[in-house]
Amino acid sequence: MSVLLVEDDMSIAIVITAALEAEGFSVTHCDSVAMRDRLLADSAFSVLVTDVMLTDGDGIAGLPGIRESFPKMPIIVLSAQNTLDTAVRATDTGAFEYFPKPFDIDELARTVRQAAMSSGAEMSDAQDTPTPGLPLVGRSAPMQAVYRMITRVLRNDLTVLVLGESGTGKELVAEAIHQLGHRSAGPFVAVNTAAIPAELIESELFGHEKGAFTGAVARHIGKFEQANGGTLFLDEIGDMPMQAQTRLLRALQSGTVRRVGGRDEVKVDVRIIAATNKDLEPMIAAGTFREDLYYRLNVVPIQMPPLRERADDIEALARHFLQLAAGEGLPRHQLSADGAELLSRQPWRGNVRELRNFIYRAALLARDDIIDAATLDTLLVSQPRDATEGSPANLDDSVIRWLADTAPGAGQVYDEALAAFERPLFSQVLRSTGGNQLRAAQILGINRNTLRKRISELDIDPDSFARRN
Numbered sequence: 413m414s415v416l417l418v419e420d421d422m423s424i425a426i427v428i429t430a431a432l433e434a435e436g437f438s439v440t441h442c443d444s445v446a447m448r449d450r451l452l453a454d455s456a457f458s459v460l461v462t463d464v465m466l467t468d469g470d471g472i473a474g475l476p477g478i479r480e481s482f483p484k485m486p487i488i489v490l491s492a493q494n495t496l497d498t499a500v501r502a503t504d505t506g507a508f509e510y511f512p513k514p515f516d517i518d519e520l521a522r523t524v525r526q527a528a529m530s531s532g533a534e535m536s537d538a539q540d541t542p543t544p545g546l547p548l549v550g551r552s553a554p555m556q557a558v559y560r561m562i563t564r565v566l567r568n569d570l571t572v573l574v575l576g577e578s579g580t581g582k583e584l585v586a587e588a589i590h591q592l593g594h595r596s597a598g599p600f601v602a603v604n605t606a607a608i609p610a611e612l613i614e615s616e617l618f619g620h621e622k623g624a625f626t627g628a629v630a631r632h633i634g635k636f637e638q639a640n641g642g643t644l645f646l647d648e649i650g651d652m653p654m655q656a657q658t659r660l661l662r663a664l665q666s667g668t669v670r671r672v673g674g675r676d677e678v679k680v681d682v683r684i685i686a687a688t689n690k691d692l693e694p695m696i697a698a699g700t701f702r703e704d705l706y707y708r709l710n711v712v713p714i715q716m717p718p719l720r721e722r723a724d725d726i727e728a729l730a731r732h733f734l735q736l737a738a739g740e741g742l743p744r745h746q747l748s749a750d751g752a753e754l755l756s757r758q759p760w761r762g763n764v765r766e767l768r769n770f771i772y773r774a775a776l777l778a779r780d781d782i783i784d785a786a787t788l789d790t791l792l793v794s795q796p797r798d799a800t801e802g803s804p805a806n807l808d809d810s811v812i813r814w815l816a817d818t819a820p821g822a823g824q825v826y827d828e829a830l831a832a833f834e835r836p837l838f839s840q841v842l843r844s845t846g847g848n849q850l851r852a853a854q855i856l857g858i859n860r861n862t863l864r865k866r867i868s869e870l871d872i873d874p875d876s877f878a879r880r881n
């Protein structure tokens with residue numbers, strides 16, 4: 413099933429292509445009248461979807477001729493000039509349907525499907541083909557805004573700052589920009605700045621020379637150099653220590669890096685995409701994030717919507733993860749309509765990651781082929797809740813849940829588990845002392861400076877526990 417899509421706005425073209433490919437169509441895209449005519453002369457298409465204003469002229473003018481040559485091929489016209497005039501001109505050409513922009517992408521996909529069927533074309537099995545090229549699932553309005561931003565940065569090297577709660581897909585956006593962009597032949601290197609101990613971060617990013625410090629037994633090439641010619645993804649940038657921030661800024665300004673203990677400046681050609689789930693502006697005000705670095709990174713911000721603000725996407729995501737789970741050897745299941753409805757009503761505080769983990773668990777545990785609301789209900793009851801919601805039955809349970817819910821890097825489980833435990837522990841004790849750190853340190857039996865250092869590293873604000881009269 414083939415669709416010829418004639419659209420000169422790349423961002424819209426990508427969204428439509430993804431939606432139609434998910435429906436099982438193969439899509440050929442071009443942006444001009446001349447190219448359209450050449451493609452029509454060369455190959456057969458089941459449906460023509462065309463914009464009105466194209467790079468080299470009016471997309472409607474030639475349609476009567478096309479209708480004559482290809483009477484069985486339905487034509488769907490899209491237009492941003494939502495005037496009565498274009499609507500009338502489109503319909504006069506015998507267009508199957510006319511869509512004023514902005515339009516509902518699902519409705520367009522449905523109409524193309526109807527048009528294809530009306531012309532007697534055979535459909536391949538739809539949903540089973542994952543959308544090639546666009547790894548992100550979801551067609552809600554907030555995601556379309558994200559796609560639009562992505563398309564704006566594909567052909568340039570502007571620095572992108574992806575913002576949003578944990579688990580909203582920030583890393584996936586970075587990967588999409590790399591894969592779909594003009595650097596796709598180069599490497600994609602991701603660094604989670606929060607997961608690297610502060611004293612190693614500079615060596616991780618910039619590399620080190622042999623003997624630069626105790627333990628530097630060989631020269632180490634840092635992530636910047638590893639990403640040369642490609643994209644460097646700096647995740648959790650809000651957790652980067654100040655000193656590393658300064659070096660990062662210098663590297664971004666100069667386009668060069670100096671290995672720790674080295675003398676030479678090494679030229680690097682990398683595109684930077686940074687991400688954070690923190691609100692950087694208050695951190696700038698508090699002096700924990702460099703303002704000049706923030707402006708360097710925040711050239712093109714992409715704000716990821718939390719899942720609860722795009723409940724429309726939950727069903728598609730759930731089906732997507734069921735497919736992925738089956739592809740990874742878990743039992744294959746279908747999701748019932750009432751199951752999808754139930755999932756769409758959940759808050760998913762951990763966003764897409766929580767939904768993904770939940771669906772994998774459901775795929776593993778569900779007994780029937782169809783996962784319905786009743787099955788999901790049972791699983792949701794035993795769903796781990798986040799730490800803010802009531803205390804777990806015992807510590808063993810918490811550890812089991814924590815291990816099931818997080819995927820710390822190999823070799824980091826101990827540190828990350830301690831940090832995960834320390835955060836609620838310090839918060840609770842500080843709450844009990846009304847934010848008094850000296851008293852909290854006494855209760856904990858640790859040095860006051862140690863407490864101060866740890867709560868700063870864990871980004872706990874002791875003032876937020878101060879008692880107000």
Ligand SMILES: Nc1ncnc2c1ncn2[C@@H]1O[C@H](COP(=O)(O)OP(=O)(O)OP(=O)(O)O)[C@@H](O)[C@H]1O
Binds near residue numbers: 584
């Ligand atoms: N739109 C999406 N379509 C398909 N999968 C998604 C989507 N968004 C997120 N995911 C999946 O959800 C999980 C979490 O996504 P990701 O790691 O990109 O989130 P994040 O915002 O970078 O999280 P964190 O801030 O914790 O690093 C991943 O398994 C990712 O593949």
